[in-house]
Amino acid sequence: MKFKVIENENVSTVFLNGEIDMDIADDVREIVFPLIDSGKEVHLNLKDVQYMDSSGISVIIESNQRAREKNTKVELKEVSQPVEKVLAMARKFL
């Protein structure tokens, strides 16, 4: 999986793509967590993510918790339909 990151003032937008599972989740953490730790607001653009399972949801939960600790925030942008379905199932946990 290749990531694209666009920096815009105090917002970093990470464009994720492909399928996010247990095998990929740590790669996402390695990209996203340092951005959060730098205090920036992070947008995760999910328009090109065709599949996400509980490992991806875990990354989102961890990112939100981490962002709160750093007094910043993480937002999901352009969520693809397949990911939206998984998020809808997980929403009661988010």
Added chain:
Amino acid sequence: MTDLNHIEKKAFLVKSSSLKDVRTFCREVFEKLNIEQNLKDELVLAIAEAAQNIVKHAYKDKPDANEIMVVEISLVNKEMKIAFYDMGTPVDPKKVKHREIDNVKPGGLGTFFMQEIMDAVEFKDGKKPWINHLVLTKQL
């Protein structure tokens, strides 16, 4: 959806990089069965979560074991059964449950997804040489 009875199985190495192959196998089988897209996505998610649990939990203590797990998909009389076989650490079914809804932390969601999607999630006795035998069932 096809009315034909159908059974297919495939072995995979127990490692996280196999999970994509598990999903591909399931999608191909569901394609043959003409399962509609929404249901197909849900079934693939449930299967992927079960396979992930095998990699993550049953082989937690032996990540480089180079062992296999088998996924078997059957559709008989409109009942879909997805069976998993592995030789990892024995699972205590009583300890397999999703976390509480007000407990916002990562982990435990996979079991929740399986239970939400499927009609039944059951551990059966593993026939030798298998140790664990998980069966997911859904009436179609």
